[in-house]
Amino acid sequence: MREVFHQSLEDVQGRLVEIAELVTVAIDKATRAFGTSDVALAEEVIEADSIIDDKAIALDELAIEILARQQPVARDLRIVVSALRISASLERMGDIAEHIAQLTRMRFPERAIPKGLKSTFLQMGELDVEVSRKLTDLLRTEDLSLTDDIRNADDKIDDLHVSVFEKVLSDSWQGEASATVDATLASRYHERFADHAVSVAKKVAYLSTGDWTTSTDTIDVVAPA
Amino acid sequence: MREVFHQSLEDVQGRLVEIAELVTVAIDKATRAFGTSDVALAEEVIEADSIIDDKAIALDELAIEILARQQPVARDLRIVVSALRISASLERMGDIAEHIAQLTRMRFPERAIPKGLKSTFLQMGELDVEVSRKLTDLLRTEDLSLTDDIRNADDKIDDLHVSVFEKVLSDSWQGEASATVDATLASRYHERFADHAVSVAKKVAYLSTGDWTTSTDTIDVVAPA
Numbered sequence: 001m002r003e004v005f006h007q008s009l010e011d012v013q014g015r016l017v018e019i020a021e022l023v024t025v026a027i028d029k030a031t032r033a034f035g036t037s038d039v040a041l042a043e044e045v046i047e048a049d050s051i052i053d054d055k056a057i058a059l060d061e062l063a064i065e066i067l068a069r070q071q072p073v074a075r076d077l078r079i080v081v082s083a084l085r086i087s088a089s090l091e092r093m094g095d096i097a098e099h100i101a102q103l104t105r106m107r108f109p110e111r112a113i114p115k116g117l118k119s120t121f122l123q124m125g126e127l128d129v130e131v132s133r134k135l136t137d138l139l140r141t142e143d144l145s146l147t148d149d150i151r152n153a154d155d156k157i158d159d160l161h162v163s164v165f166e167k168v169l170s171d172s173w174q175g176e177a178s179a180t181v182d183a184t185l186a187s188r189y190h191e192r193f194a195d196h197a198v199s200v201a202k203k204v205a206y207l208s209t210g211d212w213t214t215s216t217d218t219i220d221v222v223a224p225a
Numbered sequence: 226m227r228e229v230f231h232q233s234l235e236d237v238q239g240r241l242v243e244i245a246e247l248v249t250v251a252i253d254k255a256t257r258a259f260g261t262s263d264v265a266l267a268e269e270v271i272e273a274d275s276i277i278d279d280k281a282i283a284l285d286e287l288a289i290e291i292l293a294r295q296q297p298v299a300r301d302l303r304i305v306v307s308a309l310r311i312s313a314s315l316e317r318m319g320d321i322a323e324h325i326a327q328l329t330r331m332r333f334p335e336r337a338i339p340k341g342l343k344s345t346f347l348q349m350g351e352l353d354v355e356v357s358r359k360l361t362d363l364l365r366t367e368d369l370s371l372t373d374d375i376r377n378a379d380d381k382i383d384d385l386h387v388s389v390f391e392k393v394l395s396d397s398w399q400g401e402a403s404a405t406v407d408a409t410l411a412s413r414y415h416e417r418f419a420d421h422a423v424s425v426a427k428k429v430a431y432l433s434t435g436d437w438t439t440s441t442d443t444i445d446v447v448a449p450a
Contacts, residue, residue: 064302064303064306067292067302067306068298068299068302071296073293074293077289077292077293078289081289081292081309084306084309084310085309085313088310088313165406168402168405168406169402169403169406173402175402177393177394177398177400177402177405178394180393180402180405180406180409181390181393181394181405181409184405184406184409184410185409185413188410188413
């Protein structure tokens, strides 16, 4: 039974990695599409999101089947419950990549990135892709040092998020209301994507350390001061 | 054993209702504070959010304990897993109420509601409170007719969300960039709050119908067209 459980867990882990890889492809394409107004690339992201959703549902079904058949307790049980939570966060990260792609499609043939914020959003995009790659590696290797990398990248994204608000609220901001709306939404999406990654990383860290209570809070930069 | 499980489920249900009640208080206070620039009321919401977080964590612990001790299978197992998901959504709804309160606090002594959007946000706020009340009733009574009420209110909120974007993107919009940012964020928070409620309602409906696959999708209005 123990052997069967171990195999099931490896299956769960493999599927989480697979979903994280799809999320990484999605955020990479979405942020590149956003930066270059590439509507075909944006369409690919929008099209592919249902695959992530389906895989998350299938993983949840597997986790529930494991709970039912193998009745894990203690740490084993928490691993399976954590997998359910991680799958929900990854699914949401896929949704956010899709939102960035949708912004690109809605503005096309205009640029989705407002003037004066191009380099900021390129940086945010690259950091989100980095976060997603490291998260995939963390899920694959359980190398907890990656958690620090993810947090550090998230801190940088939070700073960039604040800088977007500073920019649009400064006297020098010439953007029309639509540019202000786009900057606000796009910045929030980029920031939330990394928040979810931090939240997943905490859950993985929890599985090693047993410190469950730290797993719900994310640092969520709400709005400009 | 069956009797013990039944009592445990009642405990879980009671706690979900309790958290939903706290969320209703939070969104009611947050939207009133937002409408009247009442920073003291906003502070109450911000202060109280950690109570919701703590209760959600305690509920998760109880659910895991039930899984470990009582090893439910089939529908019983799915009820417990659903409780974990519902708790996560309620916790997030509490966070969103807090975000609305934080917007109020950040703008104080200025009004957080941008000029020209007062009645729109008052309506959105009232609808969010209604959604939260109906959701609490749904969790308490399992009266699935409430699901339709929640969906209908969510549809109205989505329409208002779209109307906020139409307003700020219209030629008549006189708001500064800060008003545009506030309108964008506040509208998104109001809209997401109801989305989460719909998602919880679907999970409750699932528990009655067994249709699991409909439980992850939320209608998420991303941005203005």
